[in-house]
Amino acid sequence: MSLLDSLYDPQTWEEYKQYKLSHGHISPRRQQELEEFISRRLYLPTAKDLCFSPPEKKTINKSGTQKKRVIYMFPPQQTQVLKLLTHLLYKYDGAFCKSCYSFRKGITARMAMEDVMGLKNKDSLWVLKLDIHNYFNSMPSKRLVKEFERVITDDPQLLSFLTDLFTADISMCGGQVITEDRGAMAGVPVSAFCANLYLTDLDRLFESMGVPYFRYSDDILVFAQSRSLAMQYYRTIKQHVESKGLTLNSKKFSLTPPGEPWEFLGFKYHNGEIDLSQASVDKMKAKIKRKAAAVYRRKCRRGTADDKAAKNMIKIFDRKFFAPADEKDFTWSRWFFPVLTTHKGLEEIDRYLVEYIRYIYTGRHYKGNYRISYGHLKALGLRSLVNEYYKYRKG
Numbered sequence: 001m002s003l004l005d006s007l008y009d010p011q012t013w014e015e016y017k018q019y020k021l022s023h024g025h026i027s028p029r030r031q032q033e034l035e036e037f038i039s040r041r042l043y044l045p046t047a048k049d050l051c052f053s054p055p056e057k058k059t060i061n062k063s064g065t066q067k068k069r070v071i072y073m074f075p076p077q078q079t080q081v082l083k084l085l086t087h088l089l090y091k092y093d094g095a096f097c098k099s100c101y102s103f104r105k106g107i108t109a110r111m112a113m114e115d116v117m118g119l120k121n122k123d124s125l126w127v128l129k130l131d132i133h134n135y136f137n138s139m140p141s142k143r144l145v146k147e148f149e150r151v152i153t154d155d156p157q158l159l160s161f162l163t164d165l166f167t168a169d170i171s172m173c174g175g176q177v178i179t180e181d182r183g184a185m186a187g188v189p190v191s192a193f194c195a196n197l198y199l200t201d202l203d204r205l206f207e208s209m210g211v212p213y214f215r216y217s218d219d220i221l222v223f224a225q226s227r228s229l230a231m232q233y234y235r236t237i238k239q240h241v242e243s244k245g246l247t248l249n250s251k252k253f254s255l256t257p258p259g260e261p262w263e264f265l266g267f268k269y270h271n272g273e274i275d276l277s278q279a280s281v282d283k284m285k286a287k288i289k290r291k292a293a294a295v296y297r298r299k300c301r302r303g304t305a306d307d308k309a310a311k312n313m314i315k316i317f318d319r320k321f322f323a324p325a326d327e328k329d330f331t332w333s334r335w336f337f338p339v340l341t342t343h344k345g346l347e348e349i350d351r352y353l354v355e356y357i358r359y360i361y362t363g364r365h366y367k368g369n370y371r372i373s374y375g376h377l378k379a380l381g382l383r384s385l386v387n388e389y390y391k392y393r394k395g
Contacts, residue, residue, distance in 0.1 A: 002157035003088050007047035007081055013038045016084050024334075037080050046081045050161055053078070055185060057173040070137055071187030072171060079189065086189040095151045096196050097203035102217040103192035109265050110338040112214055113274065116221065116264070119212055123271075125223040126230040127262040130237060131252035135218035136186035139198050140245040141167045144184060147197045165190070192217075202240050206233075214264070221264045230255055267339055276336065276345025284332075285352050291316055292356035296363055306361045311380045313357050318383060333385075337392045346385040357382070 006012040017034055020026045026034065037043065046052075055072040062069050074082065090105045101112040116122065132138075145163050152159045169179050184194035195217045206213035211233065212223035220237065224230035234255075238248055256262040261270035263277040292313060299309035321332045340346070357377055358369035374382075 002155050003085070003091065004047075004050065004155075004157050004161060006088055007050075007084060008044055010038070010041070012088075013043065013084065016087055019087070034080070037077070042077055043081055043084070046078050052165060052168075054168070054170045054172050054177065055182070055188065057171045057178070057182075058187075069186065070134075072182060072185040073187055082189040086193060089190070089193045092151050092193075096200060097207050099203050099207055099213050100196050100200070100215050102215070103196055108338070109216070109335055112216060112265060113267060113339045116212075116214060116269075117274075119223060122212075122223060124258050125212070125225060126227055126258060127254075127256040128220075128222040128224060128230045128234055129252070129254040129256070129262060129264065130220040130222075130234070131249040132218035132220075132241060133247045133249040135184075135246065136191050136195060137183040138246050139183040139194065141169075141181050141183060143245060144194060144198060147194075147200070151197060162190070166194070198244065199241075202237065205236070205240070216265055219265065221262075227255070227257075266336065268345075272341075274339055274341045276340070276349075280336075281345050281348055284349050287320075288317070288349075288353050288356050292359055296360050299360065300363075307380060309360050310357050310377065313360055314377070314381045317353060318381065321385060322383065322388065333388065333392070337389055340389065343386045343389055346389055350385050354382070 017038060020034070021031065052074060055074045058071050058073060059068050060071060061067070073079070093104055096104065101107055101109070119125070144166055148159055148162050152162070166182070166184065169181060171178055171180065171182055184191040184198070199215065203213070203215060206222070214221040222230070222233050222237075224233055234253075241248055254262065259271075261268055263269075263279065266277050266280040268275045268277040295309055295313045295316075298304065299306070304312075354374065354377065355365065355369075358372045359365055361372055362369055
């Protein structure tokens with residue numbers, strides 16, 4: 001029996017839904033959509049013929065920045081089927097190395113950081129941090145299929161389907177049909193499986209050498225006894241990555257001497273303390289600033305009361321920080337709270353958010369904004385990241 005046969009099995013869909021609910025991996029809105037999708041058996045047309053239309057190619061802003069990234073999107077019903085297939089592909093999780101932490105069942109960013117923290121001599125080591133440029137969309141599809149063939153040896157139907165899905169070279173862009181190598185198609189659920197699989201041989205190489213090496217999708221962290229050894233590891237990774245048709249992102253290269261702060265997965269480590277990375281803080285502050293400007297403009301245009309506009313801003317970031325996660329976005333606190341050992345970065349974001357909520361009242365940044373007390377904003381629903389973090393730690 002092929003894994004593909006499970007895509008039209010009602011029991012499999014029900015088990016998938018229960019898994020999502022029990023792990024909090026779905027927002028209330030997404031839950032309602034999934035329940036309707038299952039109850040009406042809307043998966044049947046796609047699951048039975050496995051005929052997928054060309055995905056739509058979209059350019060979106062990167063989270064918290066003005067930079068652009070390319071994603072691909074299949075129609076909603078086809079995407080739901082691919083989500084279930086991605087879940088079922090956990091069957092092949094044993095093909096991945098322990099040093100690969102991304103998109104795996106029961107494995108979290110917390111576990112990655114705990115393993116890093118478990119290095120007894122980490123403060124005396126050089127730290128090499130690397131990132132692969134446009135990782136998902138740059139994987140040559142034919143080489144990706146070779147990785148499928150190496151792992152999926154027991155299910156020829158599944159192998160054939162994945163081969164066809166990723167080697168099809170057509171997508172829609174602005175209403176036009178374009179021909180291109182789409183790689184692993186960032187944004188498509190199954191791309192997570194591809195991200196883990198494509199560099200498995202690199203993971204194995206460093207594992208065989210006994211080198212402290214950690215990978216989360218396209219983020220790589222390596223520890224070395226000396227600068228020269230770290231550069232040797234860099235050359236090894238660069239050569240391997242380029243042999244796979246990929247390139248390293250030179251802007252995200254860092255080599256940190258012993259005792260200096262380094263960053264990984266949005267965290268900063270220094271002298272035994274784990275805080276938010278400056279990049280994480282800056283991204284969130286950029287989101288706050290943009291959203292506050294938008295809320296203020298809307299308030300002025302519609303004549304919305306000050307408190308109502310401020311409350312809308314508070315609700316937006318309450319959902320961003322604390323609401324149940326869905327498939328498109330992680331819950332911010334769920335990612336960071338389990339790992340942090342200090343509240344410094346959280347405190348900086350708290351102050352910035354309060355400043356921009358006050359800005360919504362006046363459209364200005366000046367001392368007069370302090371007449372809008374913190375207690376008043378708290379009464380409107382504002383929750384402090386620092387307070388919520390310590391509640392989490394106690395709980």
